[in-house]
Amino acid sequence: QSALTQPRSVSGSPGQSVTISCTGTINDVGGYPYVSWYQQHPGKAPRLIIYDVNDRPSEVPDRFSGSKSGNTASLTIAGLQAEDEADYYCCSYAGRYTLVVFGGGTKLTVL
Amino acid sequence: QVQLQESGPGLVKPSETLSLNCAVSGYSISGDYSWGWVRQPPGKGLAWIGTISHSGTPYYNPSLKSRVTISLDTSRNQFSLRLNSVTAADTAIYYCARQSDRGLYYESGTSYHPLNWFDPWGQGTLVTVSS
Numbered sequence: 312q313s314a315l316t317q318p319r320s321v322s323g324s325p326g327q328s329v330t331i332s333c334t335g336t337i338n339d340v341g342g343y344p345y346v347s348w349y350q351q352h353p354g355k356a357p358r359l360i361i362y363d364v365n366d367r368p369s370e371v372p373d374r375f376s377g378s379k380s381g382n383t384a385s386l387t388i389a390g391l392q393a394e395d396e397a398d399y400y401c402c403s404y405a406g407r408y409t410l411v412v413f414g415g416g417t418k419l420t421v422l
Numbered sequence: 423q424v425q426l427q428e429s430g431p432g433l434v435k436p437s438e439t440l441s442l443n444c445a446v447s448g449y450s451i452s453g454d455y456s457w458g459w460v461r462q463p464p465g466k467g468l469a470w471i472g473t474i475s476h477s478g479t480p481y482y483n484p485s486l487k488s489r490v491t492i493s494l495d496t497s498r499n500q501f502s503l504r505l506n507s508v509t510a511a512d513t514a515i516y517y518c519a520r521q522s523d524r525g526l527y528y529e530s531g532t533s534y535h536p537l538n539w540f541d542p543w544g545q546g547t548l549v550t551v552s553s
Contacts, residue, residue, distance in 0.1 A: 313467055345525060347539035349468070356517055357460075357468065359541035363525075368541065400468050404536040407529070410481050411458075411470040411537050 314339065314412035315401055322420040323391045331417045333384040333401030339412050341382035345404035348377060348386045351416075352397045361386060388419070396421045424448040426518050426544035434512075434551050440505040444518030444544060451494055452476050457501045458521040458540060459492065461514040469514075473521050473537055474501055481537060508551045519543040 316334040323329040333340065333348075340346055346364045349357035359368055361377035364384065374389045384403070388395055401414040430442035444457070451457055458473035472482040474492045482490050491504040505512060519540035526533055 343527070343536060345536045345538045349540070356543040356546050357540070358543070359539055362522070362539035362541075402468075402470075402539070404538060407534055409484060411473070411483070413460075413468045413470060416467040 313415035314405065314409075315403060315414035317399075317401060317414040317417045319415070320418045320420065322422055323388075324422045325391050325393065327391050328387060328389045329391060329419065331386045331388075331399050331401075331419070333386070333403075333414045335382050335384075335403055335405075335412070337382060338409070339382075339403040339405035340379065340384050340401075342406065343404045344379075346377065346379060346384040347402045348375075348384075349400045349402065350395075350397050351400065357400065391421050393421050395419060424520060424542055426520065426542060428516060428518050428544045428547040430547060430549070432548060432550060434508055434549060435553050436509055436551055437507055440503070440508050440512060440549055440551070442503045442516055442518075442547065442549070443500050444502070445498070445500045446520075447499070449520070450496075451499055451501060452496050454524065456481075456521040456523045456537060457492075457494070458519050458537070459503045460517045460519060460540065460543075462517070462546075463511075463514045471503065471505075471516075475523060510551050513549065513551045515546040515548050517543050517546045 348361035351357045365377040459471040522538040523535040
């Protein structure tokens with residue numbers, strides 16, 4: 312069982328927006344501004360798409376955005392495209408003892 | 423461009439030690455980042471194994487701490503993972519990645535650098551534990 316809870320799957324049609332949630336506790340997501348998100352296509356390594364809750368690497372399209380409210384972080388993908396179909400994982404710093412925790416992953420299907 | 427490449431045996435026998443290296447190109451491992459290992463059992467999610475800072479301080483997942491060792495080899499610009507007493511549950515794709523620790527926060531009067539985002543990642547290597 313993963314430390315952070317994500318929905319197992321979400322779906323949307325091309326052009327729509329989808330949001331993936333990542334729920335933790337005050338000891339991880341809620342306690343620190345260090346949440347990151349990764350996109351993973353089948354057979355490929357994960358790719359960083361959001362860091363520090365809502366910052367984006369320069370090469371990531373601005374259709375991807377992150378936010379946080381309390382113990383829940385969210386990834387929103389606007390203007391869905393076929394190539395967005397992938398697995399998405401959240402990750403958070405969890406303090407000086409547990410250190411790093413991942414979510415269980417969410418499979419995004421573009422209908 | 424920073425690149426990471428994992429290497430090591432693809433098959434390890436139960437109770438033996440899994441050993442992997444991660445060769446880094448395009449950046450010195452003595453620079454301002456930490457270096458981490460993450461694994462992914464077939465069909466499952468990502469799990470953090472551990473990280474070593476550029477100065478050689480290791481940090482381990484508490485659930486694996488008794489079996490894991492991560493070390494730096496600055497002469498070869500690579501870092502390594504050793505996981506002993508492996509079982510079938512350790513079968514996974516093992517990824518190495520550069521990890522940011524550039525933040526700073528204070529707790530009880532002491533400053534800490536949080537282990538933060540991973541980027542870039544190696545392509546991953548499948549390690550199967552089987553006799």
